[in-house]
Amino acid sequence: MTSYLSIGVFSRATHMSVKTLRHYHEIALLEPAEVDPGTGYRRYSAEQIPTAQVVRRFRDLGMPLEEIRSVLAAGNIEDRTRRISAHLSRLEAELGRTRRAVAELRDLLTPPASGAAAGIQLRGIPAVQAAAVSATVGVEEVGAWFQGALGELFATVASQGLRETGVAGGVYADELFTLHRGRATVFLPCDGPVRAVGRVEPLLVPAAEVAVIEHCGPPSQVDRAYGALAAHVSRHALAVDGPMREYYLVNQRQTPDSTQWRTEVCWPVFRTAAAGAGAAAAG
Template identity: 55%
Template sequence: MPAALTIGDFSRATQLSVKTLRHYHRVGLLEPADVDAGTGYRRYTTEQIPTAQVIRRFRDLDMPLDHIHAVLEAPDLRKRNELISAHLVSLEQTLAQTQSAVASLRDLLAHPSTIAPVSHRRVDATMTAAVTAVITMGDLVPWYLGALGELHATLEARGIRPSGPTGGIYAGELFSDERGQATVFVPTATEIPRLGRVEPVVVPAAELAVVEHAGSLADVDRAYGTLAEYVASHELRLDGPIREYYLVGRQDTADENGWRTEVSWPIFSTGAAA
């Protein structure tokens, strides 16, 4: 019969605090072997130490408690390994995002005054195939990826070649209120029939102040900042949605360093050179 331990001794044996052990009991993750009905004292057994050690290591890897519970209750080794592998993939993705953010911050600190050139451009009204929705800022990336894939798949199925670079139009409310209208479009030579979310949309003509951003969209805010400063200082700003044109994007290469994105701010042009 395994030896019994008080919650204090079990805490010392597993390096999990008493407060943590009580919480794990409440949520059903690690229940004591016995709870005294009169005093409420919890007692554990030495056989529970390995389980506590496994839980502690999963928590060191930021695995949520419900995921840990699913791992411990997995019906077989295959399912347990699948759950663990899924969490490791998530950790690797988070690490890659952190490394990208660190690199971006270092570049910003090393080159704080780097300013991309701003140009003026008039674009004519353009027929496009587009997907439009009201979304939250948190859903922007997955929505964009889904819309982009649907657009290109629809055009390819119809044998239609894009007549220009893919673009996006983003309402000001998406930035200010974290919820607003977004449109992803692909220029087409002729109007296409509607299919699913893809519909024909005429992107209106506009006068734009344009700056090109090279590389990942993770630090595209630097291009936005450059444009905002330029437009404000020249008193050219007009109310209207921001446009992005993806000259070279994820549909062209998986190498983010090769991406080139034009960020465009609607302006009232005076005809002066930028």
């Protein structure tokens, strides 16, 4: 004769609340071994305790109920292990994102060093002939689009026997920042007119007067450079309407380590004689 445990005893044995056990019964995740047809009392068997403990461990790891159901229903150990490993990989990736976010938040809470804006320069950038890829993109897709466009530019310029005459750059419309969707152009200066192929087209990047700050690190942290540059321009320069520019001094082409990447962020301004001549153009 099978010996059953009441829901209260099973709750204490598994460290699951009675409310949770009732919910798992309702969604058919962990059903009682028997339900009294007269009273509706739920009864569990001792053999169900290990399963309940596994479910609780998975929930502690944040696994969705549907994924737990699929693990429990797995037809073999290999399938079960694959599903659990996939969830653990997602947890590790999420932990990495959390650690980066915590580090960035701590950095934001650290007061900037005195004279931190000393690296900001005013600069005149001459017009330059380049190969370019342009598209209207959303903020959430711009990273992947950028890497693909940059790779296409390097490959096209090399295949046409052209020489790179400067570092790659980008021009980004205001709408990309204000509406999270707008026109983006990535370009690579070269010593001759590129023949249009695929997404690549020739472009004369116009001259511009800009305030420049250098950002060291991955693109996910470039907002600090934008903030520092905006504050500086609001106090010391005459800002003008126009797209933002970036120049990628060190990027994925040189090293996969994003902490070593260096990007110049350029804010359009109207220079005056008092502002000085600034430094040489990027590239």
